Amino acid sequence: SSELTQDPAVSVALGQTVRITCQGDSLRNSYATWYRQKPGQAPVLVIYGYNKRPSGISDRFSGSSSGNTASLTITGPQAEDEADYYCNSRDSSGNHLLFGGGTKLTVL
Amino acid sequence: QVQLVQSGAEVRKPGASVKVSCKASGYTFSSYDINWVRQATGQGLEWMGWMNPNSGNTGYAQKFQGRVTMTRNTSMSTAYMELSSLRSEDTAVYYCARSMILDNWGQGTLVTVSS
Numbered sequence: 345s346s347e348l349t350q351d352p353a354v355s356v357a358l359g360q361t362v363r364i365t366c367q368g369d370s371l372r373n374s375y376a377t378w379y380r381q382k383p384g385q386a387p388v389l390v391i392y393g394y395n396k397r398p399s400g401i402s403d404r405f406s407g408s409s410s411g412n413t414a415s416l417t418i419t420g421p422q423a424e425d426e427a428d429y430y431c432n433s434r435d436s437s438g439n440h441l442l443f444g445g446g447t448k449l450t451v452l
Numbered sequence: 453q454v455q456l457v458q459s460g461a462e463v464r465k466p467g468a469s470v471k472v473s474c475k476a477s478g479y480t481f482s483s484y485d486i487n488w489v490r491q492a493t494g495q496g497l498e499w500m501g502w503m504n505p506n507s508g509n510t511g512y513a514q515k516f517q518g519r520v521t522m523t524r525n526t527s528m529s530t531a532y533m534e535l536s537s538l539r540s541e542d543t544a545v546y547y548c549a550r551s552m553i554l555d556n557w558g559q560g561t562l563v564t565v566s567s
Binding site for chain 2: 377379381386387388389392393398430432434439440441442443444445446
């Protein structure tokens with residue numbers, strides 16, 4: 345399969361922990377990369393490689409993977425974490441990228 | 453700091469072409485691939501392809517093969533994405549992004565295809 349599947353929407357209470365998942369065969373051989381996108385803004389990289397965070401990204405964000413499923417965990421999400429989250433990975437050829445459909449995170 | 457600055461919004465008629473530019477600064481342009489990603493209103497992100505600014509080598513998503521061309525001007529540290537035979541479904545915000553992990557993004561360029 346050349347697809348990445350994400351739940352369309354997830355909600356979490358302020359301060360609780362939430363896991364956003366991304367499923368696809370390509371994830372068995374390639375790390376997932378995660379992006380946060382707020383309305384009207386360009387996406388921002390939040391997790392890449394083996395659980396790496398770019399400078400400026402809160403340590404509330406972490407990544408993990410098992411089999412064909414990658415996860416983005418937000419520990420103690422804040423109101424400003426409410427956004428759309430997208431995963432991507434390289435496809436089986438290694439030269440092309442695939443995106444998941446995105447997950448809209450609501451922080452209650 | 454790394455910056456990618458894209459050209460302004462465009463309006464085209466169906467069947468026409470559009471060329472979007474992406475000017476890089478704050479790093480060595482030839483050292484990182486440039487990817488192009490688009491997003492229709494209210495929809496998800498869609499990867500279009502990549503270009504190596506050093507070699508000019510490209511790789512395009514199958515969906516866009518034959519319609520998209522990615523080029524660069526290394527002396528101006530600028531990448532270009534041209535999409536031809538436009539149709540209404542190509543109306544979207546087009547982003548450039550640096551490297552295969554898309555670590556820095558341009559601000560986006562709205563392309564509207566309408567008769």
